[in-house]
Amino acid sequence: MKRKKIAIDMDEVMADAIGRFIELYKKEFNEDLSDLRLPGRNLQNTVPPERLEAVRQFPHRAEFFKDLDPIPGALEGIHQLHEKHDVYITTAAMEFELCFTDKFNWLKKHLPFISWKNIVFCGDKSIILADYLIDDLERNLKTFTGTPLLFTAPHNAHVEGYTRLNNWQEVTDYFLN
Amino acid sequence: MKRKKIAIDMDEVMADAIGRFIELYKKEFNEDLSDLRLPGRNLQNTVPPERLEAVRQFPHRAEFFKDLDPIPGALEGIHQLHEKHDVYITTAAMEFELCFTDKFNWLKKHLPFISWKNIVFCGDKSIILADYLIDDLERNLKTFTGTPLLFTAPHNAHVEGYTRLNNWQEVTDYFLN
Known part of the structure; x- marks a missing residue:
């Protein structure tokens, strides 16, 4: 690829x-x-x-997003993607205005190899131009002009019509194998 | 249009x-x-x-971006564009991590009609998908896939090769006339 x-x-x-x-x-x-x-x-x-x-x-609330636990496999998986591709973090931060610093610090702590240039705090993700979007929310995927990839979360178990990646092993397999 | x-x-x-x-x-x-x-x-x-x-x-520094003065004509011009088009605010906030709240509050105060869904704090603007980008920095315009519009600022006086809009009157004339 x-x-x-x-x-x-x-x-x-x-x-x-x-x-x-x-x-x-x-x-x-x-x-x-x-x-x-x-x-x-x-x-x-x-x-x-x-x-x-x-x-x-x-x-x-203040600090809701502070020091959230990483999803299993995410940090290592993103590191692997980053080595072969241009990874952007695109998060709908604008809905929760107290989250900016907590989200930014989370990324600095857990994904220090991701440049500030590749971080996007947005609202409506239809503004995002990329080849792939990995997201758990159908509302973000359905307006995406690249290839949408549904990352499995409890709330999206019944969503159909998207390529589904159930965990980070499946994400890295999709992009790297 | x-x-x-x-x-x-x-x-x-x-x-x-x-x-x-x-x-x-x-x-x-x-x-x-x-x-x-x-x-x-x-x-x-x-x-x-x-x-x-x-x-x-x-x-x-903290508060560098707090309560900046609006550029003449910008607030009224953006309001006029907003009535006829989908306006997104796309600012390279990630370079200055202390600016998030100041920029967000500035937008809430001066452009309260702009939804949080239409605000984007980013780094590299090549991630932005839109029909037009109005920006003063060539580095943001040159990777843009829509129509780039150079907003005149002192530092870009010598930049050529873009449609140039010298002030907000010219912006609204461009889009509304």
């Missing part, structure tokens, strides 16, 4: 935001929300209706 | 960063740097060599 421009989403692709939802839910309501990791689950069908709006506000 | 996607840079197109350089230079060295506004001028050919590196670091 020739050198390609690969845009990669952050949350649920390289950073475990679901883990933070579970952690904050435990703190707030003293209950376990780890069912959110089951295929097909999302906030809507997992959180009791009376708590749903409160939980949806979690990502708007 | 049909509805188009217009990407617009911030510094020197809608926000007066040169004014901040002049202000900080006055504070730091008690001298006037307003020659920086003359056609053909840039930091390199205006600041004494022994101060050049210090002045180049100004944008890396």
